[in-house]
Amino acid sequence: MRTELRIAGFGGQGVILAGIIVGKAASLFDGINTVQTQSYGPETRGGASKTEVVLCDDEIHYPKVISPDILVAMSHEALIAYISDMKDGGTLIIDPDMINESEIADFVKKHNIKLHRAKVTKTAENEIGLRIVANIVMIGAISKITQVISHDATKEAILDSVPPGTEKKNIQAFEAGYAMDGN
Amino acid sequence: MSEELFVQGNEACAHGAIKAGCRFFAGYPITPSTEVAEDLAGLLPKHGGSFLQMEDEIGAIGAIIGASWSGLKAMTSTSGPGFSLMQENIGYAHITETPLVIVDVQRGGPSTGQPTMPSQGDMMQVRWGSHGDYEPIALSPSSVQEFFDFTVKAFNLAEKYRIPVILAVDEVIGHMREKITIPDNVDIIKRMMPKESSDQFNMDNPYLPFKSDENGTPPMATFGDGYNIPVTGLTHNEKGYPDSSDPKAHENLITRLCNKILNNREEIVSTHESFCDDADTIVISYGAPVRSVFTAVELARKEGLKVGSIKIDTPWPFPETQIFKAAESAKNLIVVEMNLGQMVHEVERIIGMVDGNKPNVHLIGKIGGELHKPDEILSKIKEGFS
Known part of the structure; x- marks a missing residue:
């Protein structure tokens, strides 16, 4: 089965790193065929940023997302840009503190979207004391809510991807995301 | 032990270059090819090689031509604007029969165009970008594993036929991440060297640096090994001496350079x-x-x-x-x-x-x-x- 995941936000939120970690967890540690791609503007921070991960038991030919089964929106701008691409009945994960939910309520209802709220930016600030790990908190939430990547594989992939000396904070952030109820 | 990595195409290329025996890189960073240079800056010194950031792409290709004549497998990576700057020296590499690998990760053009976006707009520049008659070899991978494999293949073809080989890649493959397997060993084709007994002063068995074998490619001596090797962009005879006004000399040389590729087309081509x-x-x-x-x-x-x-x-x-x-x-x-x-x-x-x-x-x-x-x-x- 082919699963298409898109994570979007603005530059500087670690959106692309989140995609790389999901891809690495799936391909190297869960043993699923995976392709990760990204698009970004020439700016380092502030522009729109998007990453896509395609997971499949069979060989993956077309490497991009056609219609996401899972959309993760880290900014309101990203949510509005991509929500209409979603598959009916798809899973939408938002950071409610970054988003004005009323604008999407109709779409969510009409297309049977499973909406999950993960307060990743607040959690990163309050529980970890580091706003920049919001992306890692979100990876925890993705793993828990969607089950497309296992808890242990994701942990391995995070340890394999973050700079030396930051492992403890990042794993804390991941576990905080994994512990969310996601409703 | 083979190794599994989840990496971008550009990173796979850098690993392929190391595995193929590349020990010299000179380049100038440009999106969307920069990760090739970035990774080789880390990997080359660990493998006894050298990494050089040059002042521009004209300097970069000049440096790798020199490195190749010093006996090293050498490469550079760039994108459209930098690839345009390299064209004159790509012709120089063809006429001097210098083995090189040039990675062109194509982005939207002409000019600065779309630095972060994919394109295949350089395919005819790869074919005809330099002046004069020549027959290039170009490889285009369509997966991250293929970018690794084709990089190894590019070095083998460059060494075998003594020409610059272009990896004509697009940004999608350069920046996409997939799992690759790096094998313990890869097949390597070594540069053919002159026989030790031959030198230019031995009249029975002289070493002529531009006299080809039966496949059309001459053995290549290295600077410093003691052979007298004139290297010139002018039309030259088998000794390497300029001979630019004899129509026959030019016809013989350029026809041989083209035929060493065309006569081996079936061996080089892959579909x-x-x-x-x-x-x-x-x-x-x-x-x-x-x-x-x-x-x-x-x-x-x-x-x-x-x-x-x-x-x-x-x-x-x-x-x-x-x-x-x-x-x-x-x-x-x-x-x-x-x-x-x-x-x-x-x-x-x-x-x-x-x-x-x-x-x-x-x-x-x-x-x-x-x-x-x-x-x-x-x-x-x-x-x-x-």
Whole structure:
């Protein structure tokens, strides 16, 4: 089965790193065929940023997302840009503190979207004391809510991807995301 | 122990270069190729090699030509604007028969264009970008593993035929991440060296640096090994001495340089045919669009349409025999590429050679930075069956 995941936000939120970690967890540690791609503007921070991960038991030919089964929106701008691409009945994960939910309520209802709220930016600030790990908190939430990547594989992939000396904070952030109820 | 990594195409290329024995890189960073340089800056010193950031791309290709004559396997990486700057010295590398690998990760052009977006707009620059007559070799990978494998292959072809080999990649493959397996050992073709007994002063067995073997490629001495090797961009004789006004000398040299590739075309060319035997329509592509074509052809076959595909690994030299065979058997040929039509001209040239019924040829060209969606290809396929 082919699963298409898109994570979007603005530059500087670690959106692309989140995609790389999901891809690495799936391909190297869960043993699923995976392709990760990204698009970004020439700016380092502030522009729109998007990453896509395609997971499949069979060989993956077309490497991009056609219609996401899972959309993760880290900014309101990203949510509005991509929500209409979603598959009916798809899973939408938002950071409610970054988003004005009323604008999407109709779409969510009409297309049977499973909406999950993960307060990743607040959690990163309050529980970890580091706003920049919001992306890692979100990876925890993705793993828990969607089950497309296992808890242990994701942990391995995070340890394999973050700079030396930051492992403890990042794993804390991941576990905080994994512990969310996601409703 | 083989190793598994989840990396970008550009990173896979850097690992492939190390595995192939590349020990010198000179370059100037440019999106979307920078990760090739970035990774080699880390990897080369650990493997006894050297990394040099140059002042620009003209300096970069000059440096790798020098490194190659010093006996090292050498490469550079760039994108369209930098590749344009390298063209004069690419011609110099052809006439001096200098083995090199040049990575061109193509982005939207002309000029600065779209630095972060994919394209296949340099395919004819790869073919004809330098001046004069020459026959390039170019490889276009369509997966991250292939970018690793083709980098190794590029070094082997460069060393075997003593020419600059171009990896004509697109940004999709350069920046996409997939799992790759790095094997313990890869097949390596070593540069042919002159026989130790030969030198220019031994009249019975003189070493002539530009006298070819039966395959058309001369053995290559290294600077500092004691051989007298004049190297010049002027037309030269077998000794390497300039001889630029004798028409015969020029004809002999340039014909040999072209024929060492053309006469070995079947050995160099690589394509993959799928479902072509009974196909009414055959879709031709190279690089990242191959991925969209494979999905489209699978969807078409599920609908019972007789569709096949040819994946071109080596755009240059162009796979004439393989495309001719397709042109004789199919009713429609569709060429899918991320430009407004470049390799399609080669397909049309081959169709011109077919006697009798010629197939229709359609181009699905796309620019702007989005890979073709499988649906776009599928609907063009269906037009041919309506």
